[in-house]
Amino acid sequence: MKxxxxxxxxxxxxxxxxxxxxxxxxxxxxxxxxxxxxxxxEVALNGWIKVARDGVVVLAMxxxxxxxxxxxxxxxxVAEELDVPLTRVRLQQAGHDAIFGSxxxxxxxxxxxxxxxxxxxxxxxxxxxxxxxLKLARELGINVTGGSASVADAWGPLxxxxxxxxxxxxxxxxxxWKLPVAELEVRDGIVSHxxxxxxxxGELAEQAALSPPGDVTLKxxxxxxxxxxxxxxxxxxxxxxxxxxxxxxxxLPGLVYADVLHAPxxxxxxxxxxxxxxxxxxxxxxxxxxxxxxxxxxxxxxVGRTTxxxxxxxxxxxxxxxxxxxxxxxxxxxxxxxxxxxxxxAERQGGFSFHSRGDSLAALAGAAKxxxxxxxxxxxxxxxxxxxxxxxxxxxxxVQVWAPTQVPGLARDAAARVAGVEPDAVTVHVTPLGGGFGxxxxxxxxxxxxxxxxETAGRPVQLSWSREEDFTHDFYRPAGAALLRAGFDAQGxxxxxxxxxxxxxxEPRWMERVLPALTGPVDAPxxxxxxxxxxxxxxxxxxxxxxxxxxxxxxxxxxxxVGHSHNAFFVESFVDELARAAAVDxxxxxxxxxxxxxxxxxxxxLAAQKAGWGRPLPAGRARGLALHESxxxxxxQVVELSLADKQPRVHRVVCALDCGVVVHPQGVAQQxxxxxxxxxxxxxxxxxxxxGGVVKQKNFPDYPLLTLAQTPLIETHTVPSDGPPTGxxxxxxxxxxPALANxxxxxxxxxxxxxxxxxxxx
Amino acid sequence: MPPHLAGAMxxxxxxxxxRNVTVDDAQTAPGMPLLWVLRDVLQMTGTKYxxxxxxxxxxxxxxxxxxxxxxxxxxxxxQGKAVRTIEGLVGAGGPHPLQWAWAEHQVPQCGYCQSGxxxxxxxLLEANRDPSDADIDAAMTNLCRCxxxxxxxxxxxxxxxxxxxxxxAVNR
Numbered sequence: 001m002k003x004x005x006x007x008x009x010x011x012x013x014x015x016x017x018x019x020x021x022x023x024x025x026x027x028x029x030x031x032x033x034x035x036x037x038x039x040x041x042e043v044a045l046n047g048w049i050k051v052a053r054d055g056v057v058v059l060a061m062x063x064x065x066x067x068x069x070x071x072x073x074x075x076x077x078v079a080e081e082l083d084v085p086l087t088r089v090r091l092q093q094a095g096h097d098a099i100f101g102s103x104x105x106x107x108x109x110x111x112x113x114x115x116x117x118x119x120x121x122x123x124x125x126x127x128x129x130x131x132x133x134l135k136l137a138r139e140l141g142i143n144v145t146g147g148s149a150s151v152a153d154a155w156g157p158l159x160x161x162x163x164x165x166x167x168x169x170x171x172x173x174x175x176x177w178k179l180p181v182a183e184l185e186v187r188d189g190i191v192s193h194x195x196x197x198x199x200x201x202g203e204l205a206e207q208a209a210l211s212p213p214g215d216v217t218l219k220x221x222x223x224x225x226x227x228x229x230x231x232x233x234x235x236x237x238x239x240x241x242x243x244x245x246x247x248x249x250x251x252l253p254g255l256v257y258a259d260v261l262h263a264p265x266x267x268x269x270x271x272x273x274x275x276x277x278x279x280x281x282x283x284x285x286x287x288x289x290x291x292x293x294x295x296x297x298x299x300x301x302x303v304g305r306t307t308x309x310x311x312x313x314x315x316x317x318x319x320x321x322x323x324x325x326x327x328x329x330x331x332x333x334x335x336x337x338x339x340x341x342x343x344x345x346a347e348r349q350g351g352f353s354f355h356s357r358g359d360s361l362a363a364l365a366g367a368a369k370x371x372x373x374x375x376x377x378x379x380x381x382x383x384x385x386x387x388x389x390x391x392x393x394x395x396x397x398x399v400q401v402w403a404p405t406q407v408p409g410l411a412r413d414a415a416a417r418v419a420g421v422e423p424d425a426v427t428v429h430v431t432p433l434g435g436g437f438g439x440x441x442x443x444x445x446x447x448x449x450x451x452x453x454x455e456t457a458g459r460p461v462q463l464s465w466s467r468e469e470d471f472t473h474d475f476y477r478p479a480g481a482a483l484l485r486a487g488f489d490a491q492g493x494x495x496x497x498x499x500x501x502x503x504x505x506x507e508p509r510w511m512e513r514v515l516p517a518l519t520g521p522v523d524a525p526x527x528x529x530x531x532x533x534x535x536x537x538x539x540x541x542x543x544x545x546x547x548x549x550x551x552x553x554x555x556x557x558x559x560x561x562v563g564h565s566h567n568a569f570f571v572e573s574f575v576d577e578l579a580r581a582a583a584v585d586x587x588x589x590x591x592x593x594x595x596x597x598x599x600x601x602x603x604x605x606l607a608a609q610k611a612g613w614g615r616p617l618p619a620g621r622a623r624g625l626a627l628h629e630s631x632x633x634x635x636x637q638v639v640e641l642s643l644a645d646k647q648p649r650v651h652r653v654v655c656a657l658d659c660g661v662v663v664h665p666q667g668v669a670q671q672x673x674x675x676x677x678x679x680x681x682x683x684x685x686x687x688x689x690x691x692g693g694v695v696k697q698k699n700f701p702d703y704p705l706l707t708l709a710q711t712p713l714i715e716t717h718t719v720p721s722d723g724p725p726t727g728x729x730x731x732x733x734x735x736x737x738p739a740l741a742n743x744x745x746x747x748x749x750x751x752x753x754x755x756x757x758x759x760x761x762x
Numbered sequence: 763m764p765p766h767l768a769g770a771m772x773x774x775x776x777x778x779x780x781r782n783v784t785v786d787d788a789q790t791a792p793g794m795p796l797l798w799v800l801r802d803v804l805q806m807t808g809t810k811y812x813x814x815x816x817x818x819x820x821x822x823x824x825x826x827x828x829x830x831x832x833x834x835x836x837x838x839x840x841q842g843k844a845v846r847t848i849e850g851l852v853g854a855g856g857p858h859p860l861q862w863a864w865a866e867h868q869v870p871q872c873g874y875c876q877s878g879x880x881x882x883x884x885x886l887l888e889a890n891r892d893p894s895d896a897d898i899d900a901a902m903t904n905l906c907r908c909x910x911x912x913x914x915x916x917x918x919x920x921x922x923x924x925x926x927x928x929x930x931a932v933n934r
Contacts, residue, residue, distance in 0.1 A: 066872055067870075067871030067873065069871070232865065233868055235870075235873065236864075237865065238873075239876050240857075240869075241849070241857070242806075242808020242848035242851075243808070248801075248810070249801075251805050282791060306790075306794075306798050306801075306802035306803060307798055308794050308795065309791050312791060384872075384907060385818070385872065385874040386810070386812075432872070434810070434874030435872045436872075437907070467812065467813045467814055467815075468814075666868050670913075673909045674871055674909040677911060678907065678909060699814075699815055700817040700905060701815070706911075707905070707911075708898070708903070708904075708911040708915065709900075711909070711911040714912055
């Protein structure tokens with residue numbers, strides 16, 4: 001299948017909508033004031049912006065805060081265009097209108113090569129597909145906090161919404177004072193004229209709601225006072241004194257608590273259960289059987305007076321579980337099969353080709369020097385610090401859900417399906433998320449909570465998973481294997497590159513769980529399987545990048561940076577191997593291949609400079625580097641490490657990046673630190689094993705994470721840019737593992753082609 | 763006193779954040795850890811559940827001034843003891859120096875582990891007014907999935923400096 005048919009199958013997702021879509025009127029991205037629930041003393045100026053009587057600006061917040069700082073960054077965009085201090089922007093959860101849906105995340109799914117997507121030089125095909133996807137996405141209105149796309153998504157509409165609101169407010173002042181708008185000044189939400197009149201937004205809002213905005217222009221970059229300047233996170237205070245109410249902290253009158261015990265085998269089911277002993281325990285109210293909901297394995301929920309009562313009672317249950325019909329899963333067997341599939345695909349040029357140019361087979365056959373290597377990556381768990389949970393109440397045909405979720409609309413749909421009501425009868429309150437990383441793009445825990453709430457006679461129930469359930473019933477980062485091949489010609493030029501990878505397609509599985517109505521009988525090719533592998537920035541004449549999509553039966557899902565999380569390790573380790581094979585410094589080797597990619601070259605050069613690449617290090621230390629683009633952001637990292645007791649000790653990670661305009665500088669630095677620490681945990685220790693259908697890692701002692709004592713110095717350097725903002729929640733993660741492995745090669749002479757790395761050195 | 767604490771069978775008397783608290787036997791269960799008493803009985807949800815096996819530190823509180831992991835601390839061991847939770851870290855004179863430093867250095871991201879981080883750091887500064895990097899490494903074993911570690915270290919040092927200055931000012 002070639003790209004064209006691939007695109008067709010991709011867009012078939014919304015095929016039915018396409019028919020009538022061309023006759024739809026253009027959708028206003030500002031939305032109507034009527035989208036806000038009426039509240040006394042507040043005046044809506046469009047779907048995004050309200051003004052309170054005291055002049056405070058209220059922003060409809062459509063994105064979930066899971067640590068990535070999105071509430072701050074989006075509030076900054078509004079503060080900028082409305083000329084109010086950040087502290088005068090109040091957030092209120094947005095509703096479910098399509099204007100709040102995601103668009104850029106879906107563009108991110110398009111399987112276009114990096115050459116097609118180069119900002120300012122986009123190919124015609126990409127521009128067409130992008131336009132169509134954006135339009136389609138805006139019709140669908142699926143609200144996803146993911147794909148590192150929140151700021152990119154908000155950049156246009158949110159600034160426009162704020163600027164339009166400002167224009168209306170100024171228009172009213174102008175009319176009232178009979179003074180031209182051009183002579184008015186706004187500072188800290190107060191409109192004034194040098195001749196004396198002053199009014200704050202709250203005094204102008206009511207009339208503004210009835211007036212047209214007139215001419216709306218976004219601020220010129222030279223006038224920015226908020227964007228790109230230091231700002232304190234808007235969620236900081238509540239997170240320093242215990243006041244922040246996460247999903248698990250929701251407390252309601254009459255609340256009962258449910259503990260969930262899944263069939264230990266993934267995909268297993270309940271055979272028999274003796275509930276008598278558990279029901280006799282004090283504080284235990286009822287026991288509910290949970291069918292497989294939204295992709296979850298079948299489970300039993302025990303409802304009790306406290307989480308502890310419920311959890312103790314689950315332990316007292318006497319249950320017989322059944323294995324899944326296909327038999328118990330075994331990750332060793334799956335990983336061996338993936339390796340065989342990758343080798344087999346390489347031999348027969350099989351798999352689905354996501355990118356090919358030139359004639360890689362001929363180029364390899366005629367190469368003066370060939371390099372071939374097989375790389376592997378394991379399953380991984382998300383391990384958010386706040387385990388899965390959801391609070392629900394079903395009363396009088398209405399459903400209320402309090403959920404730490406990345407997908408409030410999909411959570412609403414799931415709740416409606418389980419409760420047998422229309423989505424309109426469901427209210428979703430999004431709480432702060434104690435970590436997301438893609439795990440909370442799922443709605444299994446929401447469906448379970450609503451299912452239990454159907455049995456508690458109108459009382460609210462907080463359903464939560466123990467850490468053990470959280471580890472053993474995740475939707476894991478898929479395991480993967482890739483056979484990589486390259487060839488140099490007689491002049492020593494790298495002329496051929498092939499990647500043959502194998503692993504589960506994950507987006508079709510996610511769609512089945514959260515968007516069953518849009519799921520077709522055949523999987524559309526999943527671009528995430530090869531992202532970061534098929535779209536290399538390097539100039540290589542002959543390429544073929546193909547993937548064998550498998551369906552192992554292991555529940556797989558989106559894990560921070562998704563396919564990039566392992567593909568960057570594969571390809572950037574391999575490029576390092578190629579540099580060694582060519583006997584060229586890895587930095588120079590890459591720069592030589594980046595002549596046509598000045599932005600990549602600039603990022604790589606900056607990282608190398610700041611890290612002192614090429615300068616001598618103390619004995620026993622080594623550096624490794626990696627370059628990777630994901631979610632529109634180009635990142636280069638240099639890792640500096642040593643070995644102590646055969647274990648890597650990472651001292652310093654220098655990170656350079658180009659993420660377009662930087663909206664919140666500390667937010668960018670925090671996301672780099674976050675991604676580096678997350679990436680080091682995974683690269684050094686992360687692995688999930690499934691044996692006899694059961695996940696072996698059950699709690700943190702089995703799944704080590706980096707500790708404070710092991711955390712290196714992390715530096716963030718940004719390349720100045722005028723481009724629109726691109727992703728930051730994920731892109732600094734993928735380069736960590738290859739930079740680490742490349743440094744270890746320098747230090748030990750061993751090329752580690754498998755993750756995690758620490759056990760290989762022990 | 764909240765109604766659920768006014769039961770007929772008071773079995774446990776302890777101090778939580780300088781307040782005398784009586785926990786009714788009917789509200790708890792044998793062996794119930796302090797974590798769940800705080801969260802589900804007393805509705806003090808600032809202290810977090812993370813692992814239940816004292817591995818992550820999200821549930822860290824002080825008992826008689828020392829940092830303990832409340833998920834494995836049975837209520838029954840606390841008769842007459844003084845417990846301090848994140849809700850009680852703010853003192854009479856306002857936020858704890860660590861809380862200022864936490865904001866100044868923008869430590870939290872998702873923030874879920876930060877109650878435990880702050881309580882562990884507060885216990886460290888109680889015992890050691892000028893902790894070295896090695897001291898911080900040894901004391902701060904709490905897990906954070908967002909990677910707040912570098913900022914935790916910087917903020918602890920900043921708070922230590924502030925405490926030292928305060929003490930000097932008082933001594934003068």
